[in-house]
Amino acid sequence: MAAGASELTRLVDRFDDVAVRDLAWLLFAPDLLREGDAPLARPFDSPQERDATLAWLNALDASPQSLQSLHEHTRNPRFTRLGIYAESLLGYFLAHGPAARLIAANVPLRLQRRTIGECDFLLETANDVRLHWELAVKFYLHIGNGDASRAARLSDYVGPNLQDRFDLKHARLVTHQLALTSRTEFATLGFEGPWRAQLFIKGRLFYHGLVGERIDPAPEIGACHLRGWWLxxxxxxxxxxxxxxxxxxxxxxxxxxxxxxxxxxxxxxxxxxxxxxxxxxxxxxxxxxxxxxxxxxxxxxxxxxxxxxxxxxxxxxxxxxxxxxxxxxxx
The missing domain is CATH 3.90.800 (Glutamyl-tRNA Synthetase; domain 3)
Incomplete structure (x- = not known):
């Protein structure tokens, strides 16, 4: 039920409050990965939940006082942790929105007093399905190697500061983060399952040239992902x-x-x-x-x-x- 780029713009533009706009973007933006590459999260179980969420966002936009802590994030020039801000937005939706119910957030797993991972969100749907969501909001620039005949790979998408790469993040999310709720260490925490692990991954990919190269993306990437350009x-x-x-x-x-x-x-x-x-x-x-x-x-x-x-x-x-x-x- 994600929106395409033009539909997303129309949807977000109905809201005035900055935090409400960002939350709507997070909920309705297309996934960076394609369905089937990884189990993807769906914020709404039904069209009715989607409509109820839009009505809830409208009401929140008209009276956004409860979003004070999120507003403080966006107004503080020293706060630059986009991942923490996105987690706060999604956590607010799960705690107060009309769809799934939040059970716990940022649940640490420890082995011999050493933290081996942290589950972002544990939630339960209206149909009593228990979900484990891992959130990632990523912005990568496509670089390639100048060979137009070579198919794009996830490793061609690099973080702007060259400290992150999509293939590395993808491997970490799929092989480690999504597996946390199936580990023995999680079973000892008392959260009754079974748990279905899903990836909540949003963001934008940037392509060379003012209008962005229209290259075929890496096969793991969603066809409707948001695009930008770099020069x-x-x-x-x-x-x-x-x-x-x-x-x-x-x-x-x-x-x-x-x-x-x-x-x-x-x-x-x-x-x-x-x-x-x-x-x-x-x-x-x-x-x-x-x-x-x-x-x-x-x-x-x-x-x-x-x-x-x-x-x-x-x-x-x-x-x-x-x-x-x-x-x-x-x-």
Whole structure:
């Protein structure tokens, strides 16, 4: 029951509160992996639960006072743990929403006083099915090796800071995290089963080029996964110059802090005009970036509203070479 990219945008845009928008994105965004590659979580057992969840989100958006702790996350520039924020969102839904019932969260497993893992969520559906969910929200850039004839592999998708890779994360989730509730150590904790382990995996994959390469993704990846683009700082400078020469390009470019990587944000007219006025300074800063930076481009529609057109990463000019070396280190 996940939404496609355009449907997801329409669904999320009905909400004003930032945390409600992010929660709706988390619940309705397409999975990064395809069905069958791993057992995938489904937030709703039925169309009725889906409709009830939308009604619940509408009510929460109208009166979001109970989301204070989540709001504090998004407003605190020192809080950058996107995974913890996503866990808080999903935990809130399971504890207060109209679908599955939360039994426990962040359940540690220990062997001889050493922590060997932690179950993200234990829950029970309306049909009395007990589920173990492992949550992952990932953002990877596709690098490849320049050989268009070679099929994409999970190892071609690397984290922007080159400290993570999709094949490594996939193996950890499937072989270790999903197996936690079948271990002897879990059986001693007293959570009556049986438990069905599932992967709740969302995010976005970024492809080279301003419109994103339309390559065939790795076979494990969901066909409807969310896409973005990436360019080197020099490529972005040249693309911006061509766009301005061709059409007097008027876009508002927004640097996305980590906690804004989920749902799109609203951009009002005054914010947009300020960003356009500062566009030269923003462009100069990004052209000399020393670390990958996510940005979003906003365009003004016929009604005068600013809507997100695309999302991508600007990376340093030496990043692709380092990224290919990191991808090539896969077995």
């Amino acid at each position: 080197t700082a020099s490529e972005w400078r040249d693309a911006r110059a061509r766009a301005s020469d061709a059409s007097g390009d008027e876009r508002a470019w927004v640097v996305q802090p980590r906690l804004a990587w989920l749902a799109s944000r609203r951009l009002d007219a005054s914010d947009a005009e300020s960003l356009i006025a500062e566009s030269d300074a923003i462009r100069t800063r990004l052209e000399t970036t020393v670390a990958p930076t996510m940005i979003a481009a906003y365009l003004r529609d016929e009604a005068g509203n600013w809507t997100e057109e695309s999302r991508g990463f600007i990376v340093p000019d030496d990043w692709p070479e380092r990224a290919r070396a990191f991808a090539a280190s896969a077995p």
